[in-house]
Amino acid sequence: MKNRTRIWLIMLISIVISLILFVWLSTLSSELWNNGYDLNELNAISQEILSATEQQNTYDKNEVQPIMDHFHIHHPALRFEWISSDGTTLYDTYGETHNYSFEQLADRIINMPNNLWGEDKPITLAYSANKNGQPYYLLLSLSSDAMKQGQMYFFVRTFKALYFWALPLLLSFFVPYFLALWLFSSVNRRIGKLNQALNQVNIRSDVIVLDDKSKDEIGQLTRHYNSMVQRIRRQADEIDQFETGRRLLLSNLSHDLRTPLTMILGYAETIHTGLYNDENELRTSSKIILQRSRYMDKLLDQLLDISRLDGDSLEIHLAPHNLSEMMRKIAADYMLFLDGQSFAIEVDIPDGDVQAVIDASLVERAIRNLMDNAIRYGKEGHFLGIGLVEEDDVVCITVKDKGRGVAPEDHKLIFERFYRVDGGRKGEGLGIGLSIVKEIVESHQGHIQLMSTPYVETLFLVSLPKNQ
Incomplete structure (x- = not known):
């Protein structure tokens, strides 16, 4: 599998895993550290009370009291009040009796739900019911400490509203992955160039020098590659130079040895056959043989020097x-x-x-x-x-x-x-x-x-x- 395909698969799998982890960890952390009521739970409890009272078909105190006491037992942090249209308290789970004026009721529910998580005053939610044209009101109260520490709501009236927050949400998820993809693609491209250059390294071919001035590991590896191929090129040139020298050595050696050897053989044959005229010619011939022999001995010493230098001895x-x-x-x-x-x-x-x-x-x-x-x-x-x-x-x-x-x-x-x-x-x-x-x-x-x-x-x- 190519790196590009692997990167795409890793990116898609990472996105899915990230979404799953986000949902799961959010739920888990909410259960562990975000205890209390949220607005949805309070609304659900209130609707259950209203539905139960509607089934009784009466909103009298004696009929409503058992229902409210039942919910209060299960939710002791909540206070339930049943109020008539004139502000009279028909039943209060705290056992108190009030004749609320409009101003008092308004003070309790003003700035809701913005003050749901305030610390200065209790939270009160109001719900209404109607019996034969006669209105009744359910007041649900709790302290701010009983609310969850954090909540976020999206109120969507039409699906068009999804475009306004879906795009930022998608961008927030996908931008890091696209940045990572860009980074990996850049790294993959640089590694590809380095791999291609390494495949073309040859003693007989031209050196490919890569230009990478970055200071990361790939940049360092590229500079090491440049140094390596230049050393290889220099060593190849030295090898070629030595090979040329060796060939020239053999050529020169054959020439240098052939001439004195021919002279030695010629004068030696003259001496051996006795074709010299007098003692002076004999001494001259032997002197030439000695000189040429010493010259050949010197050449052999130089050959020995070459072998010693090659062996670094x-x-x-x-x-x-x-x-x-x-x-x-x-x-x-x-x-x-x-x-x-x-x-x-x-x-x-x-x-x-x-x-x-x-x-x-x-x-x-x-x-x-x-x-x-x-x-x-x-x-x-x-x-x-x-x-x-x-x-x-x-x-x-x-x-x-x-x-x-x-x-x-x-x-x-x-x-x-x-x-x-x-x-x-x-x-x-x-x-x-x-x-x-x-x-x-x-x-x-x-x-x-x-x-x-x-x-x-x-x-x-x-x-x-x-x-x-």
Whole structure:
């Protein structure tokens, strides 16, 4: 059953139950807390007395007295008086005798029935009877305490009068239900939109954002839905990006491995068959085999790095280390490596010790990755610089070159995994070196910056806290 149909049924059932409860509770509460006589009961008692006297066919005192005494016994709070047309009391259940004047009678019944529930004077109702043209009067009296505490009467002369009070009564009953129906319809409509949007959530489809600024539970649920689908969309984009990177990785890896492997096989076959001319050619062939093998070993290390990063297994072991000494050793290694390659090397490392709490192996790996990147992509500038600066709470490591540099639009992307700036760098690594550097730096609660002016200076600045 749909919610709209259920709401209609609940509303109709509620109306019927409300009417039944209203009648039943009104009757019950009247019997429990609204004791006493009302006007209808007094009129009924009076009519019974008049009917009984008419059946006697006489209105004499001796005939009327038993009838009035009988009703007085059953209704001791009521006083009955039988009055002749000249105001003489023929019988009074209180045993009193009066000769009422018109003024006295008028004072007793004036402003009735408006004074039925007054507190200052007794209540008197007058009824008439006629015998052979001779009028008689029945006076019924009681105190205001003997009346019910609350009564309401509708005097209807024609059915047209029903329209004047039936419409307000119906509106008073139906307006709350129609308001509730409007509320439920609004809630149902909002839930329907949310349900429809949830049914269309898909990693490959566009995100449906719902606009619901209300502060109720459905509004909160809608905002949670918006946050959820946006997270799903971002995660889907990241998955697509990783998948693209993996495909590119396989393509680059096949290209990067095929060329050195072909060279290794060719020179190895030359050595194996003895087709080299002299010892110099033999040493040259073995040197090329060694270089290409080391290059392939480096590629395999990068693949291992990828698997470690995917498994979030980058473990850090912090300890105090002499950072300046470590960097001097790294600079010496690269000076030896670049000897004879027309590279200008600038080293700016303090002579004194610079202590920092770091994972020495990871930081050394990050610095070497930056220097390899500078040599590989900045070789046109024939310059390599490495520096260390100690400040109050941080140490700053710089690696710079004067090569082609990085365009401003690529500064943020350069640290993403598998990203390469342009097609000219294909076949030169897997595009994960800088992403590993960023991972290591951020794991030390540091940050890395890139500043680049093509063929002037490309600078990588790594800032690490001295104490973790």
